[in-house]
Amino acid sequence: MSTIAVTGAASGIGAAVCQHLEAAGHTLIRVDLRNADVNADLSSAKGRKAAVEQTLAACDNRLDAVVACAGVGVTAPSVGLIIGVNYFGVTEYLEGLETALANSGNGKAVIIGSVAGSHMVAQPHPMTAAMLEGDEARSRQIAEELGDPAAAYAASKYAVTVFGRRKSVAWGKQGMRLNVIAPGAVETPLHQASKEDARFGEAVKNFVAPMGRAGVPDEIADGVDFLLSDQSAFVNGSVLFIDGGMDAMVRAHTF
Ligand code: NAD
Known part of the structure; x- marks a missing residue:
């Protein structure tokens, strides 16, 4: 069985991922602001360093996988925080663990994009x-000057997806795999807060996938299970949309 670090483990998608992996017998290192094995703030360089150090200590420098779920949405207290958590909170944490992932022989990672x-x-x-x-x-600074949380959120998710795909090329050569899941709307506290937001609530509620509903965290965790399993042994650098057809609907003429 594997040792797997999961960020954003205390809520929503991350909590569902932990439930699935624990039920399958894996050893987890839960990372979150609080109520986790590693309590750390991934929005700051200092917090990320602490998260990496504590994770390395917990896995004894040999880690099988990372699932990067921690993120904040458009209702975050500042647009800078969206960049800090959704992009740098993923990239610096993952890069800090690269050697430990390589030490396992075939390290894997899944980034939750959007x-x-x-x-x-x-x-x-x-x-x-x-x-x-x-x-x-x-x-x-650019994000704060623009002052547009939706743009900052989209930019952070675009950038973290590009980061993941670039990284997967280097990792693939070492027998490691990195993939991204792009969820559509999923019923979590983050999504609920967006629906209740005075600025974005109506748009969020009206943006419904062709399947007519939002997803549930278990449906994203199912995708993580697949991407960490041997069933996906040749899947690397992919972006798996789990979105009820939302991406196909919005980008009907492009691919
Ligand atoms: P959530 O709010 O339920 O969970 C997010 C978790 O991240 C929380 O436990 C929170 O404490 C943690 N977190 C936030 N800031 C942190 C920080 N600075 N340091 C450490 N941990 C921190 O949200 P969710 O919907 O489960 O979101 C999980 C991921 O899925 C996020 O990356 C989000 O952008 C992405 N996503 C969600 C949806 C959706 O509709 N829910 C859609 C697309 C993508």
Whole structure:
């Protein structure tokens, strides 16, 4: 059985992922702001460093997989936080664990992105470029100047998906795999907060997948199970949309 670190483990998709993996007999290292094995704030460089150090100590420098679920939505207290958690909270945590993942012989990772990443920022954008260059201060500054949480959220998810795909090329050569899941709307506290938000609530409620409903966290955890299993042994660098057809609906003429 494997040792797997899951960020955002205390709620929503991350909690469902933990339930599935624990039921399958894996050993988990739960990471979250609180109520976890590793309590750390992934929005700051200091918190990420602490999260990496504590995770390495917990797995004895040998880790089979990481599932990066921690994220904040459009109702986050600041747009800079969206960049800090959704992009750098994923990339710096994963990179800090790369050696431990390699030590397991065939380390794997799944990043939870979003359909928003492909819908809203398909064009080059200075905010995305700054993230991909690893310039947190600059990307946060652009995000704060724009002051648009939906754009910052989409940009963070676009950038983290591009990061994952780039990384999968290097990892593939070492027998490691990295894939991204792009969920559509999923019934979690994050989604509920978006529906109740005075600025975005109506748009969020009206943005419904062709299947006529939001997903449930278990449906995303099913995708994680697959991407960590031997059934997906040749799947690397993929973006798996689990969205009831939302991406196909919005991008009906592009691929
Ligand atoms: P959620 O709010 O239920 O869970 C998010 C978890 O991340 C929480 O436990 C929270 O404490 C943790 N977290 C937030 N900031 C953190 C920080 N600074 N440091 C450490 N942990 C932190 O939300 P969810 O819907 O389960 O979201 C999980 C992931 O799925 C996120 O990346 C989100 O962007 C993505 N996503 C969600 C939806 C949706 O509709 N729910 C859709 C697409 C993508």
